[in-house]
Amino acid sequence: MSTDYMLWVDDVSVSFDGFKALTNLTLALAPGELRCVIGPNGAGKTTMMDVITGKTRPDSGDVYMHGSSVVLTHLSEPEIAEHGIGRKFQRPTVFENLTVFQNLELALKAKKTAFRSLFSRLSSEGRDRIDAALGTIGLRERAEAPAGLLAHGQKQWLEIGMLLVQDPKVLLVDEPVAGMTHREMDRTAELLISLAGERTVVVVEHDMDFVRGIARNGKVTVLHEGRVLAEGTMDAVQNDPKVIEVYLGQEAGEAKRTSLGPSAETTGAPC
Amino acid sequence: MVSRLREIALTLHSPRRWLGLGVAMLAVLALPALNRFTPAGSALHVADHLVPLGGKFLCYALVAMAMDLVWGFTGVLSLGHAVFFALGGYAMGMYLMRSIGTAGVYRSELPDFMVFLDWKELPWYWHGFQHFGFAAAMVFLVPGLLAYVFGFFAFRSRIRGVYFSIITQALTYALMLLMFRNDTGFGGNNGLTDFKTLLGHPLAEQGTKQALYVVSAIALLLSYLLCRFVVTSKLGRVLLALRDAESRVMFCGYSPFHYKLFVWTLSAMLCGLAGALYVPQVGIINPSELQPSASIEIAIWCAVGGRGTLIGGILGALLVNGWKSWLTAAYPDLWLYFLGVLFVSVTLFLPNGILGALSWRKRSAVLALAEAREAEDKHEPSQPLPRQA
Numbered sequence: 001m002s003t004d005y006m007l008w009v010d011d012v013s014v015s016f017d018g019f020k021a022l023t024n025l026t027l028a029l030a031p032g033e034l035r036c037v038i039g040p041n042g043a044g045k046t047t048m049m050d051v052i053t054g055k056t057r058p059d060s061g062d063v064y065m066h067g068s069s070v071v072l073t074h075l076s077e078p079e080i081a082e083h084g085i086g087r088k089f090q091r092p093t094v095f096e097n098l099t100v101f102q103n104l105e106l107a108l109k110a111k112k113t114a115f116r117s118l119f120s121r122l123s124s125e126g127r128d129r130i131d132a133a134l135g136t137i138g139l140r141e142r143a144e145a146p147a148g149l150l151a152h153g154q155k156q157w158l159e160i161g162m163l164l165v166q167d168p169k170v171l172l173v174d175e176p177v178a179g180m181t182h183r184e185m186d187r188t189a190e191l192l193i194s195l196a197g198e199r200t201v202v203v204v205e206h207d208m209d210f211v212r213g214i215a216r217n218g219k220v221t222v223l224h225e226g227r228v229l230a231e232g233t234m235d236a237v238q239n240d241p242k243v244i245e246v247y248l249g250q251e252a253g254e255a256k257r258t259s260l261g262p263s264a265e266t267t268g269a270p271c
Numbered sequence: 272m273v274s275r276l277r278e279i280a281l282t283l284h285s286p287r288r289w290l291g292l293g294v295a296m297l298a299v300l301a302l303p304a305l306n307r308f309t310p311a312g313s314a315l316h317v318a319d320h321l322v323p324l325g326g327k328f329l330c331y332a333l334v335a336m337a338m339d340l341v342w343g344f345t346g347v348l349s350l351g352h353a354v355f356f357a358l359g360g361y362a363m364g365m366y367l368m369r370s371i372g373t374a375g376v377y378r379s380e381l382p383d384f385m386v387f388l389d390w391k392e393l394p395w396y397w398h399g400f401q402h403f404g405f406a407a408a409m410v411f412l413v414p415g416l417l418a419y420v421f422g423f424f425a426f427r428s429r430i431r432g433v434y435f436s437i438i439t440q441a442l443t444y445a446l447m448l449l450m451f452r453n454d455t456g457f458g459g460n461n462g463l464t465d466f467k468t469l470l471g472h473p474l475a476e477q478g479t480k481q482a483l484y485v486v487s488a489i490a491l492l493l494s495y496l497l498c499r500f501v502v503t504s505k506l507g508r509v510l511l512a513l514r515d516a517e518s519r520v521m522f523c524g525y526s527p528f529h530y531k532l533f534v535w536t537l538s539a540m541l542c543g544l545a546g547a548l549y550v551p552q553v554g555i556i557n558p559s560e561l562q563p564s565a566s567i568e569i570a571i572w573c574a575v576g577g578r579g580t581l582i583g584g585i586l587g588a589l590l591v592n593g594w595k596s597w598l599t600a601a602y603p604d605l606w607l608y609f610l611g612v613l614f615v616s617v618t619l620f621l622p623n624g625i626l627g628a629l630s631w632r633k634r635s636a637v638l639a640l641a642e643a644r645e646a647e648d649k650h651e652p653s654q655p656l657p658r659q660a
Contacts (some may be wrong), residue, residue, distance in 0.1 A: 015458060053522060055518070076521075076526070077518075077521040078521050078523075078524050078525055078526040079526075081521065081522050081523060081524035082524045086522070089519070091520070093516050093519045094516070094519070095508075095511065095512040095515050095516055095519070096515055096516075097511055097514075097515055098511060098512060098515075099507055102508055105508070106505070106508060106509060106512055106520075106523060106525075107506070107523050112523075112524045112525045112526075112527065113526075114506060114509075114529040114530050114533045116503065117504065117505040117506035117509055117525075117530075118504050118505075118506040118533075119504070120504070120505045157290075162523070166523060166524070220303075259498045
């Protein structure tokens with residue numbers, strides 16, 4: 001494995017009560033890369049993010065950050081965040097009782113010990129960065145509104161803004177366009193593309209059109225049953241017979257289910 | 272320096288609220304003043320027994336405020352806060368026992384209960400308590416240390432929610448059983464009592480009671496300002512964030528462990544202070560203060576007054592204890608029923624307590640405005656899209 005990577009998921013396996021969520025998953029991300037990760041439900045996409053951010057400890061394998069000097073799997077969640085990994089949740093998660101401005105203030109890159117927080121005052125430089133982020137996410141007029149009062153799409157944007165001011169080296173984005181309008185999706189695509197280059201961005205997404213839009217000539221990784229099924233450009237993976245089988249197999253299953261009617265099978269519907 | 276202080280003062284409160292705080296403080300201090308400076312027959316005169324009663328309420332208010340810091344702001348519901356209150360009380364009680372000297376029933380250097388148990392010498396942990404300074408330090412250190420150690424393990428193991436509450440309830444029960452035993456050395460079920468003097472001032476004198484009331488009021492005010500400093504700092508906003516979305520806080524790079532441990536220990540130390548001021552005013556400390564129900568009552572004070580406001584805890588403690596004093600005298604059997612009904616109805620009808628209900632009208636106006644704005648946004652044909660700076 002070359003040392004020219006930003007994040008390296010090395011041979012990671014995770015199982016929950018015997019269910020293998022990830023099996024010997026290996027993934028290397030180059031600096032500045034925008035990587036899309038796709039796969040059917042239960043393919044292990046969210047588990048992969050949980051392992052990288054420290055929420056889930058792998059049974060075996062490790063995650064390294066640039067030059068294997070930092071082993072993320074040995075650190076706690078806040079320490080991993082400190083090392084420059086930012087995460088956007090699938091459902092927008094903001095601090096509802098704080099204002100938009102205060103949300104960004106908490107996310108702002110700074111020393112985050114309790115003692116520092118007790119006596120810290122926002123520097124003018126920090127204020128400028130928050131203001132810039134407010135401009136980027138288009139929430140400048142709502143800066144003093146409680147985040148709980150924002151619309152769904154605005155909360156998604158606020159969360160992206162929080163990641164911006166956190167200034168991570170690697171950005172993990174879990175289904176960023178879920179529940180967004182088409183116009184909001186376009187803006188999100190634009191933003192994610194602009195972010196890649198200065199940082200490494202990993203996007204997990206169900207929406208194929210969206211993935212095609214942002215992946216362009218970059219790599220796409222297809223996960224299936226906790227393994228990498230295929231990796232390459234969007235065109236290459238779409239023509240990969242293994243991928244076709246997995247996706248067509250699923251579509252065939254769905255077609256069958258539809259023909260049987262909704263009453264035949266109501267559990268486990270993919271969202 | 273002066274301008275820095277001014278700046279801090281303005282972060283804590285707007286000038287108008289500072290004025291309100293001053294007025295509230297004067298109202299609190301009016302009680303002992305009216306007791307002292309008006310003649311007994313006057314219409315304005317406050318009866319002697321109301322001074323230590325009021326002082327006791329102020330101590331409860333301090334506990335409720337400390338509780339609000341961990342429950343209302345951080346979302347950590349403790350059902351064992353009476354532990355820290357009682358430990359502060361016992362530390363003060365030990366000083367008061369030692370200052371009885373040989374004036375006790377048995378004319379011994381040892382506290383009466385030790386003579387009664389036929390003990391020949393003072394247990395090691397009673398040494399030093401003859402000095403007020405030492406005892407005063409212990410008032411903060413003992414509850415603080417217990418809270419630190421307990422919190423260290425609980426928060427490190429990420430124990431949250433109802434599990435945390437149950438463990439704290441077990442903590443107070445365990446300490447109660449320990450204190451009930453005679454051989455623990457704290458007076459068993461009688462506790463510590465028959466105090467005579469505090470710093471040379473006879474506790475039975477009305478002047479001492481008035482002074483204790485004033486000291487309690489000042490302690491409450493200073494603690495309030497300290498808590499206000501904490502909750503208006505960035506740390507305070509992290510606490511609110513922890514309450515609302517803990518995992519997001521972690522992925523922002525904050526370690527919830529240190530934040531919770533800090534606020535938990537601070538809260539325990541404030542409870543210790545309250546306990547220390549409480550004991551000389553009521554004249555006794557015994558294990559009944561550690562009953563599980565005592566801690567639950569503290570939570571009820573907070574819930575009634577309104578969580579996450581600091582003032583709400585104070586208000587709740589004063590109101591509920593006022594009712595308690597009146598009801599337990601008028602209808603002794605009804606108090607617990609009343610408390611139960613109060614808790615259920617506050618939970619059902621006033622989820623944000625009295626203060627929450629008072630500010631409801633203001634808040635609903637804000638909400639209406641926000642909704643109107645959102646509706647406006649939707650009607651706009653070309654919603655301005657966020658542009659990158």
